[in-house]
Amino acid sequence: MVLIKGGYLVDPGNKREGVFDILIADGKVIKIEKEINQDAERLINAQGKFILPGLIDMHCHLREPGREDEETLLSGSWAGIRGGFTTLCCMPNTQPPIDNQGVVEYIYNENRKIGLIDIFPIGAITKNREGKELTEIGELKRAGVVAISDDGNCVMDSEVMRRAMEYSKMFDLLVISHCEDINLSCGGLMNEGYISSILGLKGIPRQAETIMVARDLELARLTQARLHIAHVSTKEAVELIRQAKKEGIKVTSETCPHYFSLNEETILGYNTNCKVNPPLRTQEDIEAIKEGLRDGTIDVIATDHAPHTDFEKDTEFEQASFGIIGLETALGITLKELVETKIITLSQLVERMVLYPAKIVGMEKGTIDIGEPAEFIILDLHKSWKVEKEKIVSKSKNTPFLNWTLPGVIEYVFAKGKMVLGNTN
Amino acid sequence: MVNWTGKDLLGLEDLSKEEIELILERADSFKEISLRPIKKVPTLRGKTVVLFFFEPSTRTRTSFELAAKRLSADTVSISANTSSMVKGETLKDTVKNIEAMKVDIIVMRHSASGAPHLLAKTVEASVINAGDGCHEHPTQALLDMFTIKEKKGKISGLKISIIGDIAHSRVARSNIWGLTKLGAEVTVCGPPTLIPQGIEKFPVKVTYDIKEAIKDADVLNILRIQLERQKSNLFPSLREYALNFGIDLEKLKFAKPDVLIMHPGPINRGVEISPEVADGPYSVILEQVTNGIAVRMAVLYLVSQKSK
Numbered sequence: 176m177v178l179i180k181g182g183y184l185v186d187p188g189n190k191r192e193g194v195f196d197i198l199i200a201d202g203k204v205i206k207i208e209k210e211i212n213q214d215a216e217r218l219i220n221a222q223g224k225f226i227l228p229g230l231i232d233m234h235c236h237l238r239e240p241g242r243e244d245e246e247t248l249l250s251g252s253w254a255g256i257r258g259g260f261t262t263l264c265c266m267p268n269t270q271p272p273i274d275n276q277g278v279v280e281y282i283y284n285e286n287r288k289i290g291l292i293d294i295f296p297i298g299a300i301t302k303n304r305e306g307k308e309l310t311e312i313g314e315l316k317r318a319g320v321v322a323i324s325d326d327g328n329c330v331m332d333s334e335v336m337r338r339a340m341e342y343s344k345m346f347d348l349l350v351i352s353h354c355e356d357i358n359l360s361c362g363g364l365m366n367e368g369y370i371s372s373i374l375g376l377k378g379i380p381r382q383a384e385t386i387m388v389a390r391d392l393e394l395a396r397l398t399q400a401r402l403h404i405a406h407v408s409t410k411e412a413v414e415l416i417r418q419a420k421k422e423g424i425k426v427t428s429e430t431c432p433h434y435f436s437l438n439e440e441t442i443l444g445y446n447t448n449c450k451v452n453p454p455l456r457t458q459e460d461i462e463a464i465k466e467g468l469r470d471g472t473i474d475v476i477a478t479d480h481a482p483h484t485d486f487e488k489d490t491e492f493e494q495a496s497f498g499i500i501g502l503e504t505a506l507g508i509t510l511k512e513l514v515e516t517k518i519i520t521l522s523q524l525v526e527r528m529v530l531y532p533a534k535i536v537g538m539e540k541g542t543i544d545i546g547e548p549a550e551f552i553i554l555d556l557h558k559s560w561k562v563e564k565e566k567i568v569s570k571s572k573n574t575p576f577l578n579w580t581l582p583g584v585i586e587y588v589f590a591k592g593k594m595v596l597g598n599t600n
Numbered sequence: 601m602v603n604w605t606g607k608d609l610l611g612l613e614d615l616s617k618e619e620i621e622l623i624l625e626r627a628d629s630f631k632e633i634s635l636r637p638i639k640k641v642p643t644l645r646g647k648t649v650v651l652f653f654f655e656p657s658t659r660t661r662t663s664f665e666l667a668a669k670r671l672s673a674d675t676v677s678i679s680a681n682t683s684s685m686v687k688g689e690t691l692k693d694t695v696k697n698i699e700a701m702k703v704d705i706i707v708m709r710h711s712a713s714g715a716p717h718l719l720a721k722t723v724e725a726s727v728i729n730a731g732d733g734c735h736e737h738p739t740q741a742l743l744d745m746f747t748i749k750e751k752k753g754k755i756s757g758l759k760i761s762i763i764g765d766i767a768h769s770r771v772a773r774s775n776i777w778g779l780t781k782l783g784a785e786v787t788v789c790g791p792p793t794l795i796p797q798g799i800e801k802f803p804v805k806v807t808y809d810i811k812e813a814i815k816d817a818d819v820l821n822i823l824r825i826q827l828e829r830q831k832s833n834l835f836p837s838l839r840e841y842a843l844n845f846g847i848d849l850e851k852l853k854f855a856k857p858d859v860l861i862m863h864p865g866p867i868n869r870g871v872e873i874s875p876e877v878a879d880g881p882y883s884v885i886l887e888q889v890t891n892g893i894a895v896r897m898a899v900l901y902l903v904s905q906k907s908k
Contacts, residue, residue: 369802372767374735375735445714491712493713
């Protein structure tokens with residue numbers, strides 16, 4: 176038995192917030208009470224600390240199968256744990272892509288062997304993510320995908336996207352859209368504007384995102400399907416989604432920590448760790464995204480964790496891969512940029528990083544319940560930590576947040592009933 | 601007088617007015633060497649200069665090579681098709697190998713914006729940017745400025761129009777930074793598709809009207825139009841470009857009587873500039889080439905003061 180004393184529990188899914196003791200036996204939570212006095216093999220003093228349900232990332236890239244030099248299900252699991260995540264949804268741009276039952280089963284089987292945290296695959300919308308022919312969506316669903324997306328690629332053909340959304344309705348399967356008009360962004364490397372012009376780098380106009388957000392919202396109106404807009408980066412997209420929600424369109428959306436903490440100017444000097452798609456935008460966009468997170472237009476904070484090796488990043492800017500790792504820094508950046516600045520409360524952070532992602536993809540997770548396996552983190556908000564390359568456990572180190580000092584040290588992580596990270600001090 | 605402090609020359613955006621003036625003054629003293637019967641001084645004897653060109657170039661490469669040789673440096677020339685880059689080696693690996701051969705200065709041209717910046721962070725040798733993508737071409741702008749100063753006696757207060765594909769031009773960017781730092785008034789002119797986004801934040805005026813750009817200008821710097829831009833629909837045809845923006849005698853009627861015509865070369869006769877204008881009395885295009893050697897001698901000399 177493990178007894179956790181005196182932690183401040185933030186569990187908005189159960190509308191429970193306050194100081195509670197938690198008792199765990201055989202990996203399951205058996206008591207949550209104001210005061211539990213019981214002998215336990217292990218006693219954790221959580222006084223002054225916060226207990227949150229394990230974070231859920233509905234958008235990350237774990238690279239297995241195919242690019243195990245960048246990340247694996249195992250290394251991604253540890254990166255997740257270090258960042259407080261106990262559930263990951265991995266995108267289908269693997270090699271081969273998750274466009275058939277075989278790859279879905281591979282991921283489930285491999286992760287069963289690893290056994291640290293839950294990993295749920297997201298299936299492709301179209302075969303080979305080419306935007307032409309639908310995958311066998313029903314079979315993918317039966318194999319266990321929690322959503323479909325061609326992430327990284329936008330389904331450019333509106334008819335194909337319409338049919339994907341329409342067809343998925345019968346499985347109540349979420350369609351996640353990577354909104355990018357690739358004819359407009361063609362070959363672009365960063366946000367288009369003064370900074371791209373100074374650097375002589377081809378720009379991606381913000382309209383490459385907003386045009387496709389507008390299209391997909393209209394297709395959601397047409398098909399009545401559930402649509403989720405991935406990695407919102409522009410203020411216009413926030414406004415389109417806000418309007419669509421008012422009109423009753425079934426849309427949810429996410430953004431990532433780098434879209435509310437970094438602007439395009441961080442690329443000056445050709446910093447390839449800031450090369451990401453969609454690109455980092457302007458301060459105005461950052462403010463609009465923060466407002467969208469505050470008022471609930473943006474439901475979810477996801478990482479879009481996109482690992483790349485040093486040799487893929489330490490190169491000419493135009494040659495460098497797009498992407499930023501985020502599993503280990505997402506909570507810290509969100510605490511720093513949104514909670515410390517009082518844009519959202521800690522409880523709202525849990526909604527956006529746990530409760531809503533669980534609801535949107537339809538998994539029964541995200542709360543701390545009696546009788547269920549222990550799955551939560553213990554967080555010390557009085558402490559801070561520095562992002563250092565040597566300490567990153569992801570196989571890839573492509574983060575623009577090196578040397579940032581972030582609030583909140585994760586002292587314990589319980590996942591699937593087991594303590595997978597514990598304070599050794 | 602300021603001292604040169606930088607290891608590299610990557611762009612004019614990073615330089616102060618005083619540093620630019622220092623280069624131009626040095627160039628002035630070096631120019632005379634090329635006019636001697638024995639065109640050589642021992643200034644860089646024992647130094648090795650690598651000319652690392654990933655894009656075709658005749659003028660710039662030859663100019664740098666002659667500049668280095670007239671300063672008695674040893675030169676090695678590597679172009680993209682002869683290097684191991686085709687074997688899939690990364691830029692960084694290639695350059696580290698070259699550095700292991702103990703070179704002092706690397707002059708690099710590359711199609712990727714920022715490539716020399718990556719190089720400068722990687723190696724201890726001095727790096728001179730000989731043109732990177734659509735970013736900067738500092739020595740071209742310096743030789744343009746040297747030529748203007750030589751002909752007009754000053755730069756401050758002059759009205760200078762840069763005409764053509766501003767969006768993709770490294771020459772335009774370096775000229776904008778350099779000229780405005782020295783007090784010139786710069787106008788850029790071209791079709792809107794070839795004017796970069798965010799131009800309103802650059803220290804320049806913008807016009808789509810070629811007459812506007814020509815009228816009152818002391819200098820017209822005419823950029824080469826790259827034929828492949830037509831394929832991306834940035835303009836409908838070379839013919840239409842020439843009609844609207846090509847500088848010919850007809851359009852030159854609006855110019856000041858003492859206007860200078862400049863072009864970084866190579867010229868497309870009959871497209872951005874008519875043969876009569878290119879070869880005419882206002883043209884200083886070949887003098888630019890001559891001055892290029894003096895300016896590059898100055899740059900090689902200054903960075904070598906810092907290189908180990």
